[in-house]
Amino acid sequence: MRVGVAGCMGYTGFELVKLLDKHPNITSEVLTARVPDSVKKDPRFSLLLNDRTNPKISTLEDADFSSCELVFFATPHGVCMEHAKKLFNKGIAVIDLSADFRLHDPKLFEEWYGIQHSAPELLDEAVYGLPELNRANLAGANLVAMPGCYPTSVIIGVLPLIEEKCLIKTLLADCKSGVSGAGRSANSATIYGEVAENFKAYAVHGHRHLPEIKQEVARIINKFKEQSNSDNIEIQFTPHLLPMFRGLYSSIYVELTEDIEQDGLTELYKTRYAGEPFVRILPKGVLPETRFVRESNEIHLYVNKFEGSSYLNILVAEDNLIKGAAGQAIQVMNLVFGFAETSGLK
Structure with missing residues (x-):
């Protein structure tokens, strides 16, 4: 399965790319960064980006996720909400590691994060991504809000x-x-x-x-x-x-x-x-x-x-960075798409 990672240069984004590289069912198709050229120059990625793993790298604004079935957002708060609806309408699943869809009350989100929610109509669609709590609801979910650490x-x-x-x-x-x-x-x-x-x-x-x-x-x-x-x-x-x-x-x-x-x-x-x-x-x-x-x-x-x-x-x-972020996101992906829950994590 082909996936994208928006925001690969942050600590969580890098951990995601690293875990996805070991997953037997996954190919990282698209990576985004504010400065795309910086990814291949980053020593953290030198062992990950090779002939076997050669994703398309671009800014988020220029990214083409059309070949992906899933996009992870490891981006600052306020970013995923601007892109989720477009992906959602194209049938591309979204797993968001920011806080954009965690709080179901948009006014509460605005109070705590200081920005107006631009996609409040999607809040009820989001499944809270804590497997130990919501495992049954995660199967086949289209939009998942990952918990904070x-x-x-x-x-x-x-x-x-x-x-x-x-x-x-x-x-x-x-x-x-x-x-x-x-x-x-x-x-x-x-x-x-x-x-x-x-x-x-x-x-x-x-x-x-x-x-x-x-x-x-x-x-x-x-x-x-x-x-x-x-x-x-x-x-x-x-x-x-x-x-x-x-x-x-x-x-x-x-x-x-x-x-x-x-x-x-x-x-x-x-x-x-x-x-x-x-x-x-x-x-x-x-x-x-x-x-x-x-x-x-x-x-x-x-x-x-x-x-x-x-x-x-x-x-x-x-x-x-793992159970509190990237690893739990992989665990959720496994549940959403029917892979073994521990795949790529043990």
Whole structure:
């Protein structure tokens, strides 16, 4: 199958091209970049672009995707929405790794991203691309909105508790990510001299991923409302910048609506994720570490109930560029087109 990648020069775009190159069913037909000549000069692409893999490279405005069945958008927010309808009408599927189609309320999108949504009529068409949540809806989808890296870790971290009678009263997400999560554009806040030997919080008054987390949690509660203990969860989220390039770690504190022992919680998680190829519930005493998920589509979880307390701590580790972005997009592509879900990822 032939695919295109819009925005191949960013960190996520490059990871996409690299993973697609290893996929047995895929040919990267078209790549786009702001300066097309810079792609072949980039040392990252020197081993990927060869006689076997020789895609057409152009700007997005000049790209011809007519031979593609799917186009990935690894572009800044606001770009995909300008092109999705045209591709959609031509029968070309779109997997968008930006935030353009994550929030179903265009006014909420405008509030958090500062730009007017130019394709609000497509918002209801978009399927939220979290396989562990929406696997059945992804098969044959024409437009997929990939989750943000932080929401991926938080939603997978708490999903079993919400589906099981909504056992959560309060959710506090303390999340940390490497600097690659900020993208490849020049930014003084993420240069080596500012990040090395330093650790800090950011966006403490509100991060763009917060409304996404709230939206999806509310949708899960609504889906399982008949067996729910609660129809509302207080959610707070603070991100931090780690002095490392890639990797994401979430420490999620949850106040339960009823008392559950450690063994019961562990069994709940193991049962819910038993058939998931990329979710690993770690055994007692083995805690998640970012190094063990580096360049992997796996996400590692550990559930720890505080003794004598109604609170528990869920620890989650993922690679923000793979499970938090490019790898999860490949996983979704496999589901959309009927390939083996792990194809190109294991």
